[in-house]
Amino acid sequence: MLTIFTYHSLDASGSVVSVTPAAFADQMACLARLGWRGISLREAIGQQQQTGQWPERCAVLTFDDGFANFFDVAGPILNRFGFSATVFLITGHVGGFNDWDAPPPGLGAQAMLTWAQVERLAADGIEFGSHTRTHPDLRTLTAQDAYDEIVGARSELEDRLGQTISTFAYPFGYLNDNAQQIVKQEFRAACTTVLRRANGDALHKLPRVDMYYIRSEQQFARVIAGELDGYLAFRRWGRSVRGALLRN
Ligand SMILES: [Zn+2]
Numbered sequence: 001m002l003t004i005f006t007y008h009s010l011d012a013s014g015s016v017v018s019v020t021p022a023a024f025a026d027q028m029a030c031l032a033r034l035g036w037r038g039i040s041l042r043e044a045i046g047q048q049q050q051t052g053q054w055p056e057r058c059a060v061l062t063f064d065d066g067f068a069n070f071f072d073v074a075g076p077i078l079n080r081f082g083f084s085a086t087v088f089l090i091t092g093h094v095g096g097f098n099d100w101d102a103p104p105p106g107l108g109a110q111a112m113l114t115w116a117q118v119e120r121l122a123a124d125g126i127e128f129g130s131h132t133r134t135h136p137d138l139r140t141l142t143a144q145d146a147y148d149e150i151v152g153a154r155s156e157l158e159d160r161l162g163q164t165i166s167t168f169a170y171p172f173g174y175l176n177d178n179a180q181q182i183v184k185q186e187f188r189a190a191c192t193t194v195l196r197r198a199n200g201d202a203l204h205k206l207p208r209v210d211m212y213y214i215r216s217e218q219q220f221a222r223v224i225a226g227e228l229d230g231y232l233a234f235r236r237w238g239r240s241v242r243g244a245l246l247r248n
Pocket residue numbers: 064065131135171172248
């Protein structure tokens with residue numbers, strides 16, 4: 001079993017994609033107190049491919065979209081605990097704002113990471129993955145346009161960082177056969193928004209636990225202990241019933 005947590009923005013707005021800086025600090029302290037580590041997806045995949053097992057007592061921390069508050073808020077907290085994380089970046093919005101879509105209520109305009117910040121974080125060991133150039137619904141694109149979005153963003157990241165970029169996250173968690181096929185060919189692993197812990201999943205369709213559903217430190221501790229799988233299944237069902245309200 002591997003728990004991959006999904007964060008977006010660390011701010012006090014109370015929006016569906018926000019976790020407060022204080023709650024995030026408490027969650028990381030909770031991991032450390034339990035003897036766990038927060039790691040990047042790259043590290044988890046590396047261990048899995050070497051040993052055939054997910055790393056023990058490790059949770060993968062993923063941050064979608066590349067909000068600038070990752071640099072200001074998450075970076076110092078992760079450093080304090082010696083943790084790493086993966087940021088799935090929308091390369092066309094680096095240095096800009098979260099205006100690929102209307103922001104969820106309460107969030108408002110948020111600055112995104114700049115290339116200078118991305119370069120500094122990458123030098124500090126933060127992993128960057130592709131989250132496309134412009135955050136489209138990949139199901140609506142031609143095969144060529146989907147390829148340009150998925151692989152184009154990766155090429156830009158590789159050129160900027162001088163590193164191999166090996167992970168991807170599907171915008172909104174939406175995918176079709178074509179997008180899956182491209183991702184499977186081009187990346188070692190990719191994340192969806194399917195709400196559960198990973199166990200025997202295909203590496204290009206890894207489920208995650210969105211922090212929207214985890215609102216207390218106690219719940220956080222129970223997720224990694226595997227005590228909330230039933231709760232996650234229930235929330236997964238509720239989400240499928242009311243449709244994709246969560247705009248990731
Ligand atoms: Zn996203």
